[in-house]
Amino acid sequence: MRLTSFTDYGLRMLMRMARAPERVFSTGEMAEELGLPRNHLAKIIQKLAQMGIVETRRGGGGGAILARSPDQISLGDIIRRLEDGQALVDCLATGGERDCSLDGKCRLKFRLIAAERAFYADLDKHSLASIAL
Numbered sequence: 001m002r003l004t005s006f007t008d009y010g011l012r013m014l015m016r017m018a019r020a021p022e023r024v025f026s027t028g029e030m031a032e033e034l035g036l037p038r039n040h041l042a043k044i045i046q047k048l049a050q051m052g053i054v055e056t057r058r059g060g061g062g063g064a065i066l067a068r069s070p071d072q073i074s075l076g077d078i079i080r081r082l083e084d085g086q087a088l089v090d091c092l093a094t095g096g097e098r099d100c101s102l103d104g105k106c107r108l109k110f111r112l113i114a115a116e117r118a119f120y121a122d123l124d125k126h127s128l129a130s131i132a133l
Contacts (some may be wrong), residue, residue: 001088001096001115001116001119003029003083004082004083004086005078006040006043006044006082007039007078007082008065008077008085009036009040009044009075010044010047010048010082011036011078011082011131012036013025013034013036013041013045014048014054014066014073014078015131015132015133016030016033016034016063016133017066017070017100017122017129018066018070018073018128018129018131018132018133019132019133021065021066021069021070022065023065024038024057024061024062024063024064024065025063025065026062026064026110027041027042027063027064028064029063030121033046033072044062044082045064048064049064051075051078051081052067052068052080053066053067053068054066054067055067055105057072057123064123065129069127069129070080070127070128070129071127071128071133072122072127073127073128073129074123074127074128075086075123075124075127075128075130075131076120076121076122076123076124076126076127077124077126078128079123080123081105088112088115088116089109089112091106092109092112092113092116103112
């Protein structure tokens with residue numbers, strides 16, 4: 001399984017935030033520290049806020065802060081939700097079946113589903129606190 005850069009950047013940002021969970025981080029500060037594009041991080045922060053993982057604050061001293069303790073945030077939940085809509089292969093995409101020349105004969109699909117479930121089951125056992133930088 002390959003994670004999108006959106007998820008990769010989101011995880012890097014959350015790992016850093018988990019080291020100082022009471023601190024508010026500005027997008028610019030985080031972008032500079034991690035060497036990542038500011039605009040891209042702003043979109044990730046927005047998504048994480050919608051997910052209830054971070055809270056955002058406006059104005060002077062504003063930015064993003066973890067909404068919960070890092071030990072209460074599951075890695076599986078973060079990745080599952082940031083990767084929402086990203087199927088492992090086309091035939092597993094939600095919202096409609098893709099054409100497949102092997103339809104009805106393919107056994108790979110079920111192995112991939114099982115592997116993806118095992119991937120998330122392992123990540124669900126670990127919290128953001130366990131990978132804090």
